[in-house]
Amino acid sequence: MRQSLKDIIIDVCNKKIAAKGDQVGISFYAFFKNKNDNPELLMEAATWWIQTHKLDHFEKALKVKSLIEHS
Template sequence: MQKVLKDKIIEVCDKKIAQKGEQVGLSFYAFFANKNDNPELLMEAATWWIKTHKLDHFEKAVKIKNLVNGISTK
């Protein structure tokens, strides 16, 4: 995963957790603007989310942050 994507995911997860608590869920679309201004990065996030980790559409931000940091969620 590109560092820019990893950093963005962690930033968004931290912000959402701070705003709404540790039970907050999000989808990989939360890491991007409403316009598709970086399709390659969006596809990288989608592939990581859907193919690599087989995640549901919405997952807990804490779980996503742990996955990105290499911490087991099992």
Template sequence: MHQTLRDKAIAVCDKKIAQKGPNVGLSFYAFFANRNDDPDMLMEAATWWIKTHRLDHFEKAAKIREMVLAGQ
């Protein structure tokens, strides 16, 4: 995962956790606007989420944050 996407994922997770608490769930779509303005980054996130880690559609933001920080 490129650093730009890592930074974005961590920022989104931090924001969601701050807003809704440590048990908030999210999908990789949370990292993007409602319109597909960066298809390459969207595919990178989808590949990391679905193909590489075989995560469920919704996962805890804290789990995703820790995975990204760990370099997974």
């Protein structure tokens, strides 16, 4: 996964955790605007989320952040 996407994921996770607490859930769609303006990046995130890590639709933001930081 490219570093720019990792940075986005960590930033979004940090913001969600700060706003809603450690138990907040997140979907990979949270890393993108409500329009599909970068399908390649969206597919990269989806592949990492679904195929590589077999994550559920919603996962704890802390778990996602940890996976990114240790990859």
